[in-house]
Amino acid sequence: MEKIVITGMGTVNPLGLSVAETWQNVIHGVSGVGPITLFNTETWQHEWTVKIACEVKNFDPARYMDAKDARRRDRFEQFAVAAAKEALAMSGLVVTEQNAGRIGVIVSSAIGGLKSVQDAIFTLKDEGARKVSPFLIPMLMPNGASGIVGIEFGLKGPSFSVASACASGADGIGTAMMMLRAGVVDAALAGASEATICATGVGAFDRIGAMSRRNDDYLMTPQPFDKNRDGLVMGEGAAVLVLETESHARARGATIYAEMAGYAASADAYHVTAPDANGAGGARAIQLALESAHIRPEQVGYINAHGTATQMNDASETKAIKTAFGELAYKTPISSTKSMTGHIMGATGALEAIFCVQAVREGILPPTIHYETPDPECDLDYIPNVAREQKIEIAISNAFGFGGHNAVLVVRRYK
Incomplete structure (x- = not known):
């Protein structure tokens, strides 16, 4: 059975805007937790019990795509393009008319454009249906990440998203592996993107009882596997890998970083x-x-x-x-x-x-x-x-x- 190899990686996440920056912070044990800034937790009519999250910091979508296009994309789609851009650059894979149809895209999302849905509901309630954005549907759909990445980089192979909650990204990578082994594609961009740090997302996960409420001691949470753990801290970001068959990667002289075995x-x-x-x-x-x-x-x-x-x-x-x-x-x-x-x-x-x-x-x-x-x-x-x-x-x-x-x-x- 032919090996499936990793030739590129890209990410934006609470610890960095690149793989290199993120990895340095990971191995030095840096926490990405801080007070929520993406919405105001003090302006709601009830007491907000969760006021912390792991936000992506200093992210400017205009660095990765046309500013006009960025305004028409949900944050999770912007993240996906940024991660895919780094992954493609690292891989050295050049997209041409000849190979575009043999490169797949499986950039998944568990939830899609939740913030866009939330904002549209407020607009609908306060201003009526005619004020709802005509871009709402492509901003909310979970397959938007794969669609936008394919459009941005001209990728014409099979393109779709996997939605299996917090397993979505891993399942998407696994699905790409199977497509590569079946000979459906020669290469694939696989990963996932998420941006759920909004009032609806944080409030809903808190109602499940899954969230840490250590707002005043956020530098010591979350605590996986610790006896005193009190729940997760919501994060956001994207990660994309370029997967190829070994023969395809070696034929073009690509650097191979690891095998997805x-x-x-x-x-x-x-x-x-x-x-x-x-x-x-x-x-x-x-x-x-x-x-x-x-x-x-x-x-x-x-x-x-x-x-x-x-x-x-x-x-x-x-x-x-x-x-x-x-x-x-x-x-x-x-x-x-x-x-x-x-x-x-x-x-x-x-x-x-x-x-x-x-x-x-x-x-x-x-x-x-x-x-x-x-x-x-x-x-x-x-x-x-x-x-x-x-x-x-x-x-x-x-x-x-x-x-x-x-x-x-x-x-x-x-x-």
Whole structure:
């Protein structure tokens, strides 16, 4: 079976506007959490219980696209173009009339243009239907990211988005792998984008009981796998990878950063928001992903956990890892980079795939920051607070989403 390789990566997220900037902040344990600035939490008629988020800072969409076009795009679409632009530049892949139809685009989103929907509802209520933007539909649709990226860079291969909640980005990358192996495309831009930090998004996730409310102590939250964890901090951003068949990449002399060696997905079939307490669905996805890559648990050098910092997720995921790895679970380094980036919803799996690529390339494993008090239910090695230098060959990334969706990617050092 031909290898699927990674030749480009791009991101904008709360820790940086490029892969290089982001990675430096990750390995130095920098927190992206701060007070919400994207909307005013003091002007609502009720007490706002969540006032913190991981926002993308200093983002100017006009750096990545025409200013007029930027005004007609939702923030998640702007992020997607920015990440795709960096990924394409890194890959050196030149799009031509001859190859455009053989390059796919799967830039996913869990939710799409939520802020655009929210604003339109207020406009409809206050000013009437004729004042609603004619660009609303392309701004809200979750497939807008793939569509806009394809238009921006002239990509004419299969183009669509995957919506599987917080597994969307990982599932999109996995789908691109399958398309490449099937010979449908020679290359693909795959990843995801999300921008849900608005009153509706923050308020809705808070009502579920999933959000950290440590507004006055935000430099110490979120706390994945810590006994005192109190929920996730919402993030935003995008991450895109350029995937190619090995033969296509080598034929054009591309730099290959890592191999995307495996992927699998499963469903809990348990509850729409709560994970299976025993972690059975997550364990099954991990086991199937390792099988797809033809590797054994003892070969895995690092796990980038889903690690949302909710009580239920972290306990369930710990059990999933124990089921999949057995006693090796206690010897395998694990971290949740959401302790720094926050939870970027559908884009989180794509961003964390980039972290796995960097870990196998550079031999540095990201930490779980804010870790203070061990939890008896979460008793594995979570790389607490400080990055670890450790040469590894293989890393896996877990992405588990509402609806019981589980996706796992396997990244291997390229040889």
